[in-house]
Amino acid sequence: MTPEIGHFAIILAFCVSVLQSLFGLVGYARGYAKWMSSVRRTSYLIFFLTSVGFACLAISFLTNDFSVLNVASNSNSQLPWPYRLAATWGSHEGSLLLWVLMLTGWMAAVARFSRGIPTEMISLILGVMATVAIGFYLFMLLTSNPFDRLLPPAADGRDLNPLLQDPGMVIHPPMLYMGYVGFSVVFAFAIAALISGRLDTTWARWSRPWTTVAWAFLTIGIALGSWWAYYELGWGGWWFWDPVENASFMPWLCGTALMHSLLVTEKRGSFKIWTVLLAIITFSLSLLGTFLVRSGVLTSVHAFATDPERGVFILGFLVVVIGTSLLLFAWRAPKVGLGGKFQTISRESALLANNVLLVVAAASVLLGTLYPLFLDALGFGKISVGPPYFDAVFFPIMAPAMFLMGVGPLARWKDSPVPDLMQKLKWSFIVAVVSALILPFVMGDWNVLVSIGLLLALWIALASIVNLSTRLKQIRSGRTVTLIRALSSIPRSYYGMLLAHIGVAVFIVGVTLVNGYEVEKDVKMSIGDTVSMGSYTIQLDSLEDLTGPNYDGVEGTLSVYKGERLVEVMYPQKRMYTVQQMPMTEAAIDTGFTRDLYISLGEPLNDGSWVVRVYLKPFVDWIWGGCFLMALGGIFAVSDRRYRKAGSSSAAATSAP
Amino acid sequence: MKVSKFLIPLVVFLGVSVFLFKGLSLNPREVPSPLIDKPAPAFSLPLLHENGSTLSTNDMRGQVWLLNVFASWCGPCLEEHPIIVDFSERGVIPVLGLNYKDNPVNAKRWLERHGDSYSSVVVDLDGRSGLDYGVYGVPESFLIDGDGIIRYKKIGPLSQADIEADILPLVDKYKR
Amino acid sequence: MNLPSILLALLLFAHSPFLASEEARPLAEDPVLEERVKAISYELRCLVCQNQTIADSNAGLAIDLRNQVRDMLKRGMSDTDIREFMVARYGDFVLYNPPVKNTTVLLWLGPLLMLVIAGVVAIRVIRSRSKSSASQDLADADINRARVMLAESDEKRS
Numbered sequence: 001m002t003p004e005i006g007h008f009a010i011i012l013a014f015c016v017s018v019l020q021s022l023f024g025l026v027g028y029a030r031g032y033a034k035w036m037s038s039v040r041r042t043s044y045l046i047f048f049l050t051s052v053g054f055a056c057l058a059i060s061f062l063t064n065d066f067s068v069l070n071v072a073s074n075s076n077s078q079l080p081w082p083y084r085l086a087a088t089w090g091s092h093e094g095s096l097l098l099w100v101l102m103l104t105g106w107m108a109a110v111a112r113f114s115r116g117i118p119t120e121m122i123s124l125i126l127g128v129m130a131t132v133a134i135g136f137y138l139f140m141l142l143t144s145n146p147f148d149r150l151l152p153p154a155a156d157g158r159d160l161n162p163l164l165q166d167p168g169m170v171i172h173p174p175m176l177y178m179g180y181v182g183f184s185v186v187f188a189f190a191i192a193a194l195i196s197g198r199l200d201t202t203w204a205r206w207s208r209p210w211t212t213v214a215w216a217f218l219t220i221g222i223a224l225g226s227w228w229a230y231y232e233l234g235w236g237g238w239w240f241w242d243p244v245e246n247a248s249f250m251p252w253l254c255g256t257a258l259m260h261s262l263l264v265t266e267k268r269g270s271f272k273i274w275t276v277l278l279a280i281i282t283f284s285l286s287l288l289g290t291f292l293v294r295s296g297v298l299t300s301v302h303a304f305a306t307d308p309e310r311g312v313f314i315l316g317f318l319v320v321v322i323g324t325s326l327l328l329f330a331w332r333a334p335k336v337g338l339g340g341k342f343q344t345i346s347r348e349s350a351l352l353a354n355n356v357l358l359v360v361a362a363a364s365v366l367l368g369t370l371y372p373l374f375l376d377a378l379g380f381g382k383i384s385v386g387p388p389y390f391d392a393v394f395f396p397i398m399a400p401a402m403f404l405m406g407v408g409p410l411a412r413w414k415d416s417p418v419p420d421l422m423q424k425l426k427w428s429f430i431v432a433v434v435s436a437l438i439l440p441f442v443m444g445d446w447n448v449l450v451s452i453g454l455l456l457a458l459w460i461a462l463a464s465i466v467n468l469s470t471r472l473k474q475i476r477s478g479r480t481v482t483l484i485r486a487l488s489s490i491p492r493s494y495y496g497m498l499l500a501h502i503g504v505a506v507f508i509v510g511v512t513l514v515n516g517y518e519v520e521k522d523v524k525m526s527i528g529d530t531v532s533m534g535s536y537t538i539q540l541d542s543l544e545d546l547t548g549p550n551y552d553g554v555e556g557t558l559s560v561y562k563g564e565r566l567v568e569v570m571y572p573q574k575r576m577y578t579v580q581q582m583p584m585t586e587a588a589i590d591t592g593f594t595r596d597l598y599i600s601l602g603e604p605l606n607d608g609s610w611v612v613r614v615y616l617k618p619f620v621d622w623i624w625g626g627c628f629l630m631a632l633g634g635i636f637a638v639s640d641r642r643y644r645k646a647g648s649s650s651a652a653a654t655s656a657p
Numbered sequence: 658m659k660v661s662k663f664l665i666p667l668v669v670f671l672g673v674s675v676f677l678f679k680g681l682s683l684n685p686r687e688v689p690s691p692l693i694d695k696p697a698p699a700f701s702l703p704l705l706h707e708n709g710s711t712l713s714t715n716d717m718r719g720q721v722w723l724l725n726v727f728a729s730w731c732g733p734c735l736e737e738h739p740i741i742v743d744f745s746e747r748g749v750i751p752v753l754g755l756n757y758k759d760n761p762v763n764a765k766r767w768l769e770r771h772g773d774s775y776s777s778v779v780v781d782l783d784g785r786s787g788l789d790y791g792v793y794g795v796p797e798s799f800l801i802d803g804d805g806i807i808r809y810k811k812i813g814p815l816s817q818a819d820i821e822a823d824i825l826p827l828v829d830k831y832k833r
Numbered sequence: 834m835n836l837p838s839i840l841l842a843l844l845l846f847a848h849s850p851f852l853a854s855e856e857a858r859p860l861a862e863d864p865v866l867e868e869r870v871k872a873i874s875y876e877l878r879c880l881v882c883q884n885q886t887i888a889d890s891n892a893g894l895a896i897d898l899r900n901q902v903r904d905m906l907k908r909g910m911s912d913t914d915i916r917e918f919m920v921a922r923y924g925d926f927v928l929y930n931p932p933v934k935n936t937t938v939l940l941w942l943g944p945l946l947m948l949v950i951a952g953v954v955a956i957r958v959i960r961s962r963s964k965s966s967a968s969q970d971l972a973d974a975d976i977n978r979a980r981v982m983l984a985e986s987d988e989k990r991s
Contacts (some may be wrong), residue, residue, distance in 0.1 A: 296681070364947065374676050376683050384925070388929055449737065788898070
C-alpha cells in the first residue's frame with residue numbers, strides 16, 4: 001500500500017502544482033486577488049504532499065519492500081539501514097524525487113519567509129516555481145516513476161553500488177540539491193521582476209539572502225562530493241573535471257557572480273539587466289546539469305544509467321523553461337532602466353570585473369565539457385577533453401579574479417581613487433610577494449606555481465586584514481571606542497564577507513601545497529616491512545580477514561612512527577561486496593591540520609606480500625576547510641537581519657561599505 | 658536595434674540545444690577507428706589448432722578477409738557467434754578468428770561447443786596484436802582487403818544487418 | 834670492540850621498533866621510470882571505463898596500456914612517440930589533453946576569445962557609466978532638492 005500512497009501523493013502534488021501555476025500567473029495577469037493570495041497555502045500543500053511521497057519511498061527502502069522495482073534494483077536486505085535510506089536517492093528515479101522535494105521545500109520556505117513582499121510579486125514567484133515543479137512531476141510520473149512495482153517481487157535486491165555505501169553518500173546529494181535547486185528561487189524572483197517590471201534595489205534585497213543560502217549549500221555539497229571522492233576512491237584525487245562535477249561547478253561559479261552582482265544592484269541600483277540575466281543563467285545551468293547527468297549524452301562515472309528517450313523529455317523541458325525565460329528577458333529587459341553611475345576605478349567596476357571573470361570561467365568549463373559533443377554531432381570525430389585542458393584554462397582566468405578579491409572590498413562605491421587604494425594595500429602586496437617567494441623553500445623545493453598560489457592566498461588574507469583594520473580605524477576615529485565595542489558594532493554581514501574571502505585564501509593554500517608537495521609511494525609489503533614517508537616510518541604489523549554486513553575482505557594494521565615514537569595506527573581495508581561482486585578499497589586516512597597520511601591496500605601478490613600505496617598530502621584538508629569557511633561566511637551574512645530586511649522604505653543608494 | 662542584443666542569450670541557448678538534441682542519438686562510448694583505409698597492422702601469431710605453426714598477415718595478402726576478435730570469456734561474442742559461423746560457412750570470404758587474451762584450452766572448448774568454422778584461429782595471449790588494431794573490447798571485427806588495407810571495423814557483436822548492408826557491398830567493391 | 838660497548842649497542846638496537854624489519858621494496862622495478870609512466874598515464878583515457886585515466890583505472894585494458902607505456906619508455910621512446918602510438922590506434926579520443934588541430938582551434942582559443950569580448954563589453958559599460966556621471970549627478974541633485982522641498986511643504990501642511 002505504501003508505494004501506492006506515495007504514488008498518489010505525487011500525482012496530487014502535480015495537480016496542485018498545476019493549480020498554483022495557474023493561480024499565480026493567471027491570477028497576476030487578471031488581478032484576481034483571491035487567486036494570488038492562495039499561492040502561499042498551495043505551496044505548503046504541495047510540499048506536504050511531496051514529503052509524503054518521499055517518505056513512502058524511503059519507508060519502502062527501510063522495510064526492504066522488494067516488490068518495488070526501485071528498491072529491488074538499488075537495495076539489499078543486508079545493507080545497513082542508513083544506506084538503505086540513502087538508496088532512496090541513489091537512483092535516477094529516486095534522485096528526481098529528491099530534486100522535487102527540495103524544490104517544493106524551497107517553495108514552501110519562500111511562502112513562509114516573505115511577509116514583506118507584496119502579494120502580486122509572491123503570486124508570480126510561487127507561480128513560476130510551481131511551473132518548474134510541473135515539469136519534474138510530469139517527467140517522473142510519465143517516464144521515471146520510483147513507485148513502479150516489480151511483480152512477482154524479487155527475493156532480495158541487487159544492492160546499492162558499493163561506491164555509494166558511505167556516510168558521504170547520505171549527505172552529499174541532499175546538500176548538493178539544496179544548492180542546485182535553491183537557485184530556482186532567485187530565478188523565480190528574476191522572472192517575476194521581468195513580468196512585473198519591478199526590478200529595483202528592493203527586488204535585489206529580497207533576492208540576495210535566498211541566493212546566498214542556496215550558494216552556501218551548493219558550496220558544501222560540492223566540497224562534500226570532492227572529499228568523498230578523496231577518501232572513497234582510494235588514490236587520493238579530489239577533482240577530475242568530470243562532466244557531472246562540472247555540471248555542479250558551473251552553477252556555483254555563476255551563483256558566486258550572481259551574489260556579487262546582486263550586491264551592486266542592491267546598494268547602487270546598477271547592473272539590473274545583467275543580474276536578472278545571470279539569475280536565469282545560473283538556474284539554467286542547474287537544469288542543464290540535470291539533463292547532462294541523466295540523458296546519456298556524456299560519459300561520466302557519476303552519470304545515472306538512463307536512456308536517450310528520457311533525455312528527449314528533459315531537453316524538451318529545458319528548451320521550454322529556459323527558452324521562455326530568455327525570450328521574456330529579450331522582450332522585457334530593455335524596459336528596465338539603467339542604474340547608478342560609477343567611475344572606472346570603483347567597487348562597481350571591480351565587481352563587474354569579478355563577474356566577467358567568473359562567468360567566462362564558467363563558460364570555458366561549459367565549452368570544454370560540451371566540445372566533444374559538438375565535434376561528434378558535426379561529424380568531426382571523437383575527442384576527449386580532460387583535466388589537462390581545464391587546468392590550463394581555468395586557473396589563468398581565476399587568478400586575476402582572486403587578485404581582485406583583495407582590491408574589491410577596499411574600493412569605494414562610485415569612485416575609488418587609485419592612489420588611496422595603493423596606499424592602503426602597498427604593504428599587503430609587498431609582504432605577500434616576499435612571503436610567497438620564501439615559503440616554498442620552507443616546504444621543500446621552490447616551484448613557481450606554488451609561489452603564485454601562495455601569493456594570491458596571502459594577498460587575499462592580508463588585504464582582508466587591512467580592510468578590517470581600516471574599518472575599525474574609521475569607527476574609532478575622533479571618538480573613544482574600545483576595540484571590543486568597535487568589533488561588535490560591525491555587522492555580521494561584513495564578517496560573513498571576510499570569512500568567505502578568507503575561506504577562498506585557505507582553499508588556495510590547500511590546493512597549491514598539495515599539488516606542489518604531495519608524495520606517493522607504491523610498495524610491496526610483507527608483515528614487518530617498513531616504508532618511510534617524509535619524517536614518518538610506517539610499519540605493516542598484520543593483515544587479518546574481515547567480515548562486514550554485506551562484504552568480506554582483509555584489513556591491514558599499520559603503525560606510524562615519527563622517529564621512535566608511535567604516532568598513529570591505521571587500518572586500511574580491501575573489501576569484496578558479496579552481492580555485486582565488486583572489490584573496494586577503503587583507505588585509512590590520518591587527518592591532520594598540516595597534512596593527511598593516506599594508506600590504501602592494493603592487491604595481494606604471489607609471495608604473500610601486498611601492494612600498499614602510501615601518500616603524504618600536505619595541507620589537503622585546507623581545501624575542504626576553505627570551502628566550509630566560505631559556506632559559513634555565507635550563512636553568517638544571511639544571519640544578519642540587515643541583510644535580510646525585506647522591503648522597507650529606505651532610499652536607494654547608500655555608501656556604507 | 659536595441660532588441661537584438663538582448664536576444665543573443667536566447668540564440669546561443671537554442672544553438673546549444675540543437676547540439677544537445679543531436680547528442681542524444683550519438684553514443685559517447687563508441688570510439689571510431691583511426692585505422693580505416695590504413696594498412697592493417699602486421700602480426701605473426703601462433704595457430705590455436707596447430708602447435709608450432711604461425712599465421713601472419715602476409716599470408717592473407719591477395720584476398721579480402723574478415724578478422725574477428727573473440728574470447729571464450731566474452732558474453733557478446735557468444736551472441737554474435739552463430740552469425741559468424743553462418744557467414745564463414747557461406748564461403749564468401751575467409752574469416753580469421755583472433756583469440757584475444759584467452760586461455761587456449763578454454764578457447765578450444767568454447768569453439769568445440771559453439772561451432773568452429775573459422776578458416777584459421779590465431780592466439781593473441783597478451784593482447785598486444787589486438788592493441789595494434791585498437792581493440793578495446795570484444796567482440797570486434799575488421800574487414801581487410803587484398804592489399805592489406807582495413808576497410809571496415811565493427812565494434813560489438815556483428816549482426817546480420819551489418820553483413821548484408823556493410824560487409825558484402827565492401828567485399829564486392831574490393832574483390833578482384 | 835669491548836664487551837660493555839657491544840652490550841650497549843645491543844640494548845640500543847633492542848629498543849628500536851624496527852628490529853629485524855625490512856624496508857619495503859617499491860612496487861615498480863624502476864621508480865623513476867614509473868613516475869614517467871604515471872605522468873603519461875594521467876593523460877591517456879581508459880576506453881572501456883566511464884571517464885577515467887589509465888592511471889586511475891584497474892580495467893584490463895588500462896593495465897595493458899600502462900604496461901605498453903612502460904615497455905615503450907624502456908625502449909627509449911619519447912612521450913610524444915607514445916602519444917602518437919596511442920592515437921594511431923585509438924584516435925584522438927584517447928588523449929585527455931586535446932591536440933591542437935583545425936577542429937579544436939575553437940576549443941583552445943575559445944576561453945581567451947570570450948575573455949576578450951567580455952572584457953571589451955565591460956570596459957565599454959564602465960566608460961559609458963562614468964561619462965554620463967556628471968549630467969546624471971546634476972539630475973540627481975535636482976530630484977533630491979525637489980524631494981526636500983516637497984517634504985518641507987508636506988510638514989507645513991500637516
